[in-house]
Amino acid sequence: MTKLTQKVENLGQMTVQALERLGFAMRLFWDSFYWLIAGRKYKQRLRFSQVVKYIKSEGVDALPIVLMLALVVGMMLAIQLIYALEAFGAESQVLLAIAKSVTREFSPLITGIIVAGRSGAAIAARIGSQTVSQEIDALNVMGVVPVRYLVLPPLLALIISMPLLIIAADIVAIFGGALFSVTKLDMSISAYMVDSFNVLVVGDIMQGLIKSVVFGIIIVLVGATTGFYVTNGAEGVGKATTTAVVVSISFIVFADMIASFFLTK
Amino acid sequence: MTSQNHKTPDKVIEVTDLVTHYGTRKILDGMNFEVERGEIRVIMGGSGSGKSTLLWYILGLYKPTEGRIKVLGEDINQISFNEHLKLKQNIGVSFQSGALFSSMSVGENVAFPLREFTDLDENTIRIITRMKLEVVNLGGFHKLMPSQLSGGMIKRAALARAIVMDPKLLFFDEPSAGLDPVVASEIDDLILSLRDNMGMSMVVVTHELESAFKIADRITVLDQGKNLLTASVEEVKKSKNKRIMDLLQRRSRHDKLDPEEYLRRLTQENYTLS
Structure with a gap:
C-alpha cells in the first residue's frame, strides 16, 4: 500500500515538475522576444556578433554532417521506394515521392535530430555548467539579464540557420535519390534534378521551413530550460545534457506529426 | 555609471524585519541589518546562520517572504525590474568561487x-x-x-x-576562504585600500576571525537567522554572549557526548545514505 501511494506521489511530483518546466520554457521564449525589442532601451543590447558566432557553431558547423546524412537518406528512400513502386510498375513516380517526402518530412526531421544532438546538448551543458559555477548569479547581480545574454542569441541563430540548413539538405537529399534512381529510370542526373524541382510546389518547401523553425525553437528552449534547472554539480550537467537531447528529439517528433497534420491538406 | 550623480545615502543598506524561507524551512527570521556609507561591515556566524542567505537577498536574487530591503536608498522589492537593473550597476560582487x-x-x-x-x-x-x-x-x-x-x-x-x-557598494563572499595565510592577508590589504582610496562601502561575509578583525569597522554576528550583535571589533572581542564566545574560541556546540545516545544514533535503522 505504501509503495503504491509512493508511486502515485512520485507521478504527481513528476507531473508538477514537468508543468513547471514547460511554463519556464514558455517564459524563456516570451522573455527572449521582450528583450530583443526592449533591450536597447534598458541597456540590454543584443550583440549581433554573438548571434553570428552561434550561427557558425550551430548552423555552419552542422552543415557537413547534415549534408552527408541527407545524401544517405535520399539514397535510402530511392532504394525503398523503387522496390515498393516496382510492384505497381510505377517506378517513374519515385521522383515525385522523393521530392515531396524529402522536402516535407525527411530533411527537417533529420536536420532537427542532428541539431538537437549538437546544439541542444551544447546549450544545456553550457548553461548548466554556468549555473553550477554561479556564473548565472554573477550575470544577475551585475544587472545583465541572463535570458538576453544566454538564450536569445542561440535562439535567433537557430531561427535563422535551420531553414538554410533545410534548403541545403533538400537539394542534397534529392541528389542522393537521383544517384540511385537514374539508372532505373534511364535519365540523366541533371534532368532528374530539374524534374524534381518542377514537381515541387511552394507549399512543399514551406512545410519543411516552418517545421525547421519550430524545431529550432524547441531545441533552444529545451536545452536552456534543462540547463537552468541543473543541480548536483558536474553530474547534474551530464544528466541535463542527456535529458536535453532526449526531450528535444521527442518534442521534435511529436511537433513534426502535429505540423504534418495541419500543414498537409 | 547611471546614477553616479546621485548622492550616496548615509545608509547604503537597510534591511528591516526580513523573513525568508528555503522550501518550508525558515532561514532568516526577523533580520534587521544596516550598513553606513564608507563602512566595512563584516558578517560572521556559523554555518547555517544565514549569512550567505542575507547576502543573496540583499543582492535581489530571491524575493523575501516578509520585510523590506533598501539598497542605496531604493527598496529593491518595490522598484521596477528595470530600475533594479540600473541599481545593480552601482553594486559589485565578488563571489566565493570567483564566478568568472x-x-x-x-x-x-x-x-x-x-x-x-x-x-x-x-x-x-x-x-x-x-x-x-x-x-x-x-x-x-x-x-x-x-x-x-x-x-x-x-x-x-x-x-x-x-x-x-x-561601484558604491561592494560585496564579498568569503574573500579568504581556501587561501593560504599570506594571500589571504594580501586580499585583506586590498579590501582596506579600496575603501580608503575609492570610498566604497563594503559588506564582507567571512568566517576567518583574523581577517574579520583586521578589516572590519563593525562586525555583525548572525545566529539562527537573527542579528545577534552588531558592534565594533573591540566590543565583539569583549562580548560575554555565550554564542559569540563559542564562535570566537571555535568551541564546538556539542561539548558533552552521551555514549549511549551516540551509539543509538549510529545504529539507527531509518538512516539511509541516499
Whole structure:
C-alpha cells in the first residue's frame, strides 16, 4: 500500500515538475522576444556578433554532417521506394515521392535530430555548467539579464540557420535519390534534378521551413530550460545534457506529426 | 555609471524585519541589518546562520517572504525590474568561487561590465581593464583563462571585475576562504585600500576571525537567522554572549557526548545514505 501511494506521489511530483518546466520554457521564449525589442532601451543590447558566432557553431558547423546524412537518406528512400513502386510498375513516380517526402518530412526531421544532438546538448551543458559555477548569479547581480545574454542569441541563430540548413539538405537529399534512381529510370542526373524541382510546389518547401523553425525553437528552449534547472554539480550537467537531447528529439517528433497534420491538406 | 550623480545615502543598506524561507524551512527570521556609507561591515556566524542567505537577498536574487530591503536608498522589492537593473550597476560582487566566465579570458571578464553597460570605445575599455587588473596585481595576466589561475588569482580577478564599474557598494563572499595565510592577508590589504582610496562601502561575509578583525569597522554576528550583535571589533572581542564566545574560541556546540545516545544514533535503522 505504501509503495503504491509512493508511486502515485512520485507521478504527481513528476507531473508538477514537468508543468513547471514547460511554463519556464514558455517564459524563456516570451522573455527572449521582450528583450530583443526592449533591450536597447534598458541597456540590454543584443550583440549581433554573438548571434553570428552561434550561427557558425550551430548552423555552419552542422552543415557537413547534415549534408552527408541527407545524401544517405535520399539514397535510402530511392532504394525503398523503387522496390515498393516496382510492384505497381510505377517506378517513374519515385521522383515525385522523393521530392515531396524529402522536402516535407525527411530533411527537417533529420536536420532537427542532428541539431538537437549538437546544439541542444551544447546549450544545456553550457548553461548548466554556468549555473553550477554561479556564473548565472554573477550575470544577475551585475544587472545583465541572463535570458538576453544566454538564450536569445542561440535562439535567433537557430531561427535563422535551420531553414538554410533545410534548403541545403533538400537539394542534397534529392541528389542522393537521383544517384540511385537514374539508372532505373534511364535519365540523366541533371534532368532528374530539374524534374524534381518542377514537381515541387511552394507549399512543399514551406512545410519543411516552418517545421525547421519550430524545431529550432524547441531545441533552444529545451536545452536552456534543462540547463537552468541543473543541480548536483558536474553530474547534474551530464544528466541535463542527456535529458536535453532526449526531450528535444521527442518534442521534435511529436511537433513534426502535429505540423504534418495541419500543414498537409 | 547611471546614477553616479546621485548622492550616496548615509545608509547604503537597510534591511528591516526580513523573513525568508528555503522550501518550508525558515532561514532568516526577523533580520534587521544596516550598513553606513564608507563602512566595512563584516558578517560572521556559523554555518547555517544565514549569512550567505542575507547576502543573496540583499543582492535581489530571491524575493523575501516578509520585510523590506533598501539598497542605496531604493527598496529593491518595490522598484521596477528595470530600475533594479540600473541599481545593480552601482553594486559589485565578488563571489566565493570567483564566478568568472570560464569561456572568457581574465581581461574579457573584467571588461565585460564595461562592454555591456557603457558606450566606451575599445581603447578606453582596454585601459580601464588594465588599470583595474593592476589594482589587484594581475597586470600581466589578462590573457589567461580562468582555468589557468590559482585560487588567490581567481579571487583577485573576480575583485577586479567587481570594481570595474566603480561601484558604491561592494560585496564579498568569503574573500579568504581556501587561501593560504599570506594571500589571504594580501586580499585583506586590498579590501582596506579600496575603501580608503575609492570610498566604497563594503559588506564582507567571512568566517576567518583574523581577517574579520583586521578589516572590519563593525562586525555583525548572525545566529539562527537573527542579528545577534552588531558592534565594533573591540566590543565583539569583549562580548560575554555565550554564542559569540563559542564562535570566537571555535568551541564546538556539542561539548558533552552521551555514549549511549551516540551509539543509538549510529545504529539507527531509518538512516539511509541516499
